[in-house]
Amino acid sequence: xxxxxxxxxxxxxxxxxxxxxxxxxxxxxxxxxxxxxxxxxxxxxxxxxxxxxxxxxxxxxxxxxxxxxxxxxxxxxxxxxxxxxxxxxxxxxxxxxxxxxxxxxxxxxxxxxxxxxxxxxxxxxxxxxxxxxxxxxxxxxxxxxxxxxxxxxxxxxxxxxxxxxxxxxxxxxxxxxxxxxxxxxxxxxxxxxxxxxxxxxxxxxxxxxxxxxxxxxxxxxxxxxxxxxxxxxxxxxxxxxxxxxxxxxxxxxxxxxxxxxxxxxxxxxxxxxxxxxxxxxxxxxxxxxxxxxxxxxxxxxxxxxxxxxxxxxxxxxxxxxxx
Numbered sequence: 001x002x003x004x005x006x007x008x009x010x011x012x013x014x015x016x017x018x019x020x021x022x023x024x025x026x027x028x029x030x031x032x033x034x035x036x037x038x039x040x041x042x043x044x045x046x047x048x049x050x051x052x053x054x055x056x057x058x059x060x061x062x063x064x065x066x067x068x069x070x071x072x073x074x075x076x077x078x079x080x081x082x083x084x085x086x087x088x089x090x091x092x093x094x095x096x097x098x099x100x101x102x103x104x105x106x107x108x109x110x111x112x113x114x115x116x117x118x119x120x121x122x123x124x125x126x127x128x129x130x131x132x133x134x135x136x137x138x139x140x141x142x143x144x145x146x147x148x149x150x151x152x153x154x155x156x157x158x159x160x161x162x163x164x165x166x167x168x169x170x171x172x173x174x175x176x177x178x179x180x181x182x183x184x185x186x187x188x189x190x191x192x193x194x195x196x197x198x199x200x201x202x203x204x205x206x207x208x209x210x211x212x213x214x215x216x217x218x219x220x221x222x223x224x225x226x227x228x229x230x231x232x233x234x235x236x237x238x239x240x241x242x243x244x245x246x247x248x249x250x251x252x253x254x255x256x257x258x259x260x261x262x263x264x265x266x267x268x269x270x271x272x273x274x275x276x277x278x279x280x281x282x283x284x285x286x287x288x289x290x291x292x293x294x295x296x297x298x299x300x301x302x303x304x305x306x307x308x309x310x311x312x313x314x315x316x317x318x319x320x321x322x323x
Contacts, residue, residue, distance in 0.1 A: 020209070020212055020213065020218070020219070020222035021222055023205050023208060023209050023212075024209075024222055024223055024319075025316075026196060026197050026201075026202055026205065027040060027202050027205065027209070027316075028040065028041040028043065028120070028196065028202075028312050028315035028316050029041075029115075029223065029315065029319055030315050030319055030320060030321050031219070031220055031223060031225050031319050031320070032321075035216075036111075036112050036113050036114060036216045037113075037114045037115075037116065038113070038114070038115050038116070038216075038219065039115070039116045039117075039118050039124065039321075040115060040116070040117050040118070040202070040203070040206075041118065041119070041120040041311065041312065041315050042065055042066075042117055042118065042119055042120060042199045042203075043120050043193075043196070043199055043308070043312060044198055044199035044200065045065060045066075045119055045120075046063070046064050046065060046066055046067050047067075048060070048063055048064065049063045049064065049065065049101075049119060052094075052095075052097075052099070053094075053121065053129075053304065054301065054304075055095075056094060056095025056096065056097055056160060057095075058097075058099065060099075061097075061098070061099045061100060062089075062099065062100050062102050063092075063099055063100070063101050063102065064102050065101065065102070065103050065104070065117060065118065065119055066104075066117075070200070071104065074104065074106075074203060074206075075104075077204070077207060078106050078206070078207065081207040081210070081211070082109075083106050083107060083108055083109070083207065083210060084106070084107050084109055085104055085105065085106050085107075086104075086105050086107075087102055087103070087104060087105075088102075088103055088104075088105055088116065089101065089102055089103075090103065090118070090122055090124065091127055092122070092127065092128070092129065093127050093128055093161050093163065094128065094129055094132070094159060094160060094161060095159065095160035096160040096161075096162075097160070101118070101119060101122060103116060103117055103118050103119070103122075104116070104117045105117070106206060106210070108210040108211075108213075111210070111213065111214055111215060111216075112216075113210060113213055113215075113216055113219065115206060115209070115210070117203065120308055120311055120312060120315075121304075121308070121311070123321060123323060126323070127163075128159075128161055128164060129159070130307075130311060130321075130322065130323065131159070131303060131304050131307045131308075132155055132156075132159045132161060132164065133155075133169075133172050133176075133323055134176075134244070134307050134310075134322065134323075135154075135155045135158065135159070135303055135307075136151050136152055136154075136155035136164065136169045136172075136173075137151075137169070137172070137173045137176055137240045137244075138240065138241070138244045138247060138252070139151040139154055139155060139252045139254075140169065140173065141238065141240055141241035141244075142241065142249050142252040143252050148166045148169050148170055148173075149165075149166045149286065150255070150286065150288065151169060152164055152165050152166045152168065152169045153286065153288060154254050154255060154288070154290075155169075157254070157288075157290055157296065158254060158296055158299055158300050158303075159300060172323055173240065175323055176239075176240055176322060176323050177239045177240055179320065179321075179322065179323070180239040180240065180242075180243045180322075181239050183314075183318050183320065185239075185242070185243050188242060188243055188244065188245045188246045189243050189244065189246065189309075189310040189313045189314055190246060190309055190310065190313045191246035191247055191306040191307075191309050191310060192309055193308060193309040193312060193313075194309070194312055194313055194316055196312070196316070223319040224319070225318075225319050225320070243310075244307075244310065246306070246310070247303065247306050247307070247310075251299050251302055251303050251306075253291070254290055254291055254295070254296060254299055255288050255289060255290055255291070256289040256290065256291060310322070
């Protein structure tokens, strides 16, 4: 009697999908539509880069994601598996500094799939760290005075970026609202960092990932992400505020209220009246009274810590950048 066996290709395909699903549960990987490029968000960074994010100080203008020793280990691992690597640079303005992030990309020449290893706060092609954009959005939704101009100024003050302005905030808040709407978030992103293996252990699984994925479509399917999905038009309804509601509102209090501003000694000297400036159509930037530098630093560090958790939460659950 002939024994009827299951279809072998289907079994193999199921096995590969299971392997991919297992690998991807441990990797904060982000996919982008219309390309064959994926990004792994690295949460454990080199000492120099961690120092820069916390203090804005570094001994170099080119920051590495990993130590040189660990980079060599990764490259050797990739080359032995037949994969190619390349370096890429991302400009970054932060804490009154202009630096470049140097990051690795690994590719499978057979499938054409590329994976870039970028720090968790990086946004490809964007000049500022992701937490700067996020703070501006979140501040606008949570501050007592609804003003994109003020929120952009406050974010620029806290993160040392004078070039961040109202128009940048306006453009990007719409993109973030659209994204969050399409993700169909049914609860806020978590401000508690997800329990993941160390970045070093995660990255050791990249060869396995590249070997098992024969196409970018397979990778997307394993992640549960539809390629080329067209964003739907939305009406603004506080999507950003809801998504980031796990971040305490007091971190938005970076500007003193009028009653908080201490009155100084009155200057009784007679001075000539100021000449009124001619109205030439140019705008004069508002002057805000910020809390002291120590409080600014506390707000910055606390927000970075909380938003890092939100970024990783989104990357693991939805495989998407937040902007």
